Amino acid sequence: MTMKNVAGEELSEARGKLVECYRTLAHVLMGHRDELAPFEERNALKALAALWQVMNGLDMDPGQVYDLGA
Amino acid sequence: MDDSPYWNPRHETMPRADLDALQVRKLRNLVEWADMQVPWQAKRLRDAGVTADTIATIDDLQRIPPMTREDWMEGQLEDPPFGTNVAAGKDLAIRYHLTSGTTGRTPIRVLDSMKDWEWIAEMWCYGLWGFGVRPSDTVFVAFGYSTFIGFWGLHYACEKLGCLTLPGGAMTTEQRVRQIVEMGATVVCSTPTYALRMAQEARQLGIDLASSPVERLILSGEPAGSIPATKKLIQEEWGAKAGDTAGMTELGTIMIFECASQPGGTHIIEDHYIEEVLDPITDRPVGYGEMGERVVTSFGRGFIPVLRYRTRDLVVKVPAATCGCGRTFDLYDGGIRGRVDDMKLVRGTNVYPRAVEALVREFKEIDEFQIHLYTAEGRRDEIEVLVEIPDPDADGDRILSDLARELAGAHEALRFDVRRVEAGALPRFELKAKRVLDERTVIGSDGERRVQA
Numbered sequence: 349m350t351m352k353n354v355a356g357e358e359l360s361e362a363r364g365k366l367v368e369c370y371r372t373l374a375h376v377l378m379g380h381r382d383e384l385a386p387f388e389e390r391n392a393l394k395a396l397a398a399l400w401q402v403m404n405g406l407d408m409d410p411g412q413v414y415d416l417g418a
Numbered sequence: 419m420d421d422s423p424y425w426n427p428r429h430e431t432m433p434r435a436d437l438d439a440l441q442v443r444k445l446r447n448l449v450e451w452a453d454m455q456v457p458w459q460a461k462r463l464r465d466a467g468v469t470a471d472t473i474a475t476i477d478d479l480q481r482i483p484p485m486t487r488e489d490w491m492e493g494q495l496e497d498p499p500f501g502t503n504v505a506a507g508k509d510l511a512i513r514y515h516l517t518s519g520t521t522g523r524t525p526i527r528v529l530d531s532m533k534d535w536e537w538i539a540e541m542w543c544y545g546l547w548g549f550g551v552r553p554s555d556t557v558f559v560a561f562g563y564s565t566f567i568g569f570w571g572l573h574y575a576c577e578k579l580g581c582l583t584l585p586g587g588a589m590t591t592e593q594r595v596r597q598i599v600e601m602g603a604t605v606v607c608s609t610p611t612y613a614l615r616m617a618q619e620a621r622q623l624g625i626d627l628a629s630s631p632v633e634r635l636i637l638s639g640e641p642a643g644s645i646p647a648t649k650k651l652i653q654e655e656w657g658a659k660a661g662d663t664a665g666m667t668e669l670g671t672i673m674i675f676e677c678a679s680q681p682g683g684t685h686i687i688e689d690h691y692i693e694e695v696l697d698p699i700t701d702r703p704v705g706y707g708e709m710g711e712r713v714v715t716s717f718g719r720g721f722i723p724v725l726r727y728r729t730r731d732l733v734v735k736v737p738a739a740t741c742g743c744g745r746t747f748d749l750y751d752g753g754i755r756g757r758v759d760d761m762k763l764v765r766g767t768n769v770y771p772r773a774v775e776a777l778v779r780e781f782k783e784i785d786e787f788q789i790h791l792y793t794a795e796g797r798r799d800e801i802e803v804l805v806e807i808p809d810p811d812a813d814g815d816r817i818l819s820d821l822a823r824e825l826a827g828a829h830e831a832l833r834f835d836v837r838r839v840e841a842g843a844l845p846r847f848e849l850k851a852k853r854v855l856d857e858r859t860v861i862g863s864d865g866e867r868r869v870q871a
Contacts, residue, residue: 354443355436397532401540405426405689407440412451412720414506418533 353407363406370399370410377416393418423678423743425547429689430745434738437746438476441692444717446473449482451505452723458493458502459723479692484701484713484726490526490668500527506721515567517667518850526667528567534719535574537690538671541718542575542663544687545675548745549661550634551605553580558603560594560612562848563587568639569607571671581605591619598632599625605634610642610652610660611851617655618785628657635660638672639850641772644684644753647779662753668727669716674750681741683749690717693748694726695735698758707751709734711758730758762791762856764799767832771854774803777824781805783812784821786844793859801834808841 351364359367373396381389397418403410424430432440450470452459463469468481485503493501500508511529518525530538551557557576561569563585576583584601586594595616598606608616613635620627635658637643643662652660662684665672673691674684686693695710696703704710712731716724732755738746755772762769771789778787786806794800803825807814818836825834845852 355439393532397536400533401536404537405429409443409447411447412505413533414510414531414720417510418531 354409355407359406366402367408370403373399374416420552425544430747432746434746437688440689442473442476445479446470448717448723449473451720452725455505456503456723482726484728486728491524494527500529503722505723506531515667516565518566528667528670529721530670530719531721534721537718538571539574539578541671541687541690542572543578545663545672546575546579546636548675548677549636550678551579551581555604556582556602557605557607558584558586558598560586560606560608567667567670568849572607591616592623595620595623595625599630602631604631605636606632607636609639609849610637610648611640611847613637613652615846627655632656632658634658636663637661638663638665641754641756642775645772645776647776651779651782664754668724670719673714677741677743677745679741679743681749683736683751684753685745685747685749688747691715695733706736707734709755732756732758764801764832767830769801769829773828774825777828781817781821783807783809783817787853788844789854791856791858799858803834803836804839804844805836806841806844807838814838
């Protein structure tokens with residue numbers, strides 16, 4: 349099933365995968381942080397901060413992520 | 419994607435109606451965030467009857483009370499050191515920066531999280547990419563890398579783009595010029611004043627910058643990047659295209675940039691900001707083509723929500739179609755035209771430093787200048803322009819008289835004394851130039867008269 353942004357526009361498959369990537373990262377940081385080594389946690393946060401820009405640019409309205417530490 | 423002229427093609431070419439809808443959506447999110455996280459903002463919003471769910475159109479923005487620098491400073495005094503407009507804890511910040519302090523006032527202090535810092539670089543990416551900077555470029559950043567935010571965001575944007583990024587901090591001007599040439603930099607970033615200073619140094623070193631690989635200059639920090647005569651001079655000295663940008667510490671990054679079409683103005687990054695232009699006296703919105711004060715709302719930095727911040731910058735907004743680049747982002751014709759408080763009233767005539775610079779830069783022989791205001795005989799305002807003309811063969815007398823005539827002609831026949839001073843006598847600047855020296859003891863018209871301490 350194709351993914352849509354908040355404006356109702358369909359995302360291409362490649363863009364949809366970037367969105368999934370971001371959501372996976374956010375999910376890991378939200379629920380599995382204690383399992384991560386420092387290098388895993390901090391690099392995941394940095395990746396999340398970068399992918400947040402993609403989410404924002406795709407009009408996925410990612411909200412704020414301060415509660416995740418980014 | 420290197421062949422795309424746009425950093426975010428969909429947003430930068432979005433039809434106006436869609437862009438308006440995007441802004442309304444983001445405004446609603448911002449109001450909700452500020453209301454929830456910042457008691458100081460919540461009070462202002464609630465007092466004005468504004469909640470996220472009452473925002474339906476872009477016109478609802480007008481219901482939000484504007485915020486001033488004074489409000490910001492009061493907040494810092496009330497809750498030092500970062501103030502009352504902070505939406506997250508300091509433990510989440512990874513950067514701390516300050517305003518440059520060129521006005522002599524207490525600086526504004528800001529914090530950024532990891533995500534905000536990425537966003538700050540993202541805004542610079544719009545400008546760099548839009549002006550033609552690509553991953554293959556070698557970028558020299560002529561900047562002091564201090565707590566002043568300056569080109570920090572640009573540096574990280576260059577890394578994001580994949581450019582070879584040369585940090586030019588803690589160097590003399592000679593070292594910078596030599597490194598630009600030795601490393602084959604293709605892009606140089608500095609203030610307009612410092613671009614001219616480096617060109618001057620290169621001439622003294624016998625280096626011809628126009629034949630160097632430098633193809634583009636990214637200018638920021640002063641309005642001069644959009645003054646045609648100054649820009650022309652910079653482009654001639656460097657043999658490169660110069661693109662203007664402007665930002666502010668309060669936002670953390672740039673909000674406008676000049677695209678590769680060089681339309682004589684700067685595009686507003688409208689998918690991340692709402693830029694209003696208001697009459698500074700009546701606070702009413704002014705139309706396209708009319709000068710007014712910039713009031714900015716930023717959707718970027720969540721740490722410090724910026725809702726209708728009065729910038730004191732003077733601008734003239736023109737429609738996107740003014741530029742042929744295909745962007746639907748409106749522009750500020752001539753970039754930032756000056757500051758509301760820049761204007762000097764001299765014997766009843768308004769004098770804007772930018773307008774003086776535009777005339778001075780028509781004379782290539784003039785290396786540096788200063789506008790000096792003083793009180794004569796304890797009661798009369800006088801204005802003089804001090805100029806350096808280093809070439810001993812230049813016809814100094816002709817330059818002085820021509821410049822004086824042109825200045826008077828542009829200022830209702832106001833008399834300017836134009837004087838030549840020794841080469842090297844005037845101050846040089848790496849960051850924001852301060853070329854106005856106001857030593858008047860009695861200033862302005864009757865209504866404004868005050869005696870300096």
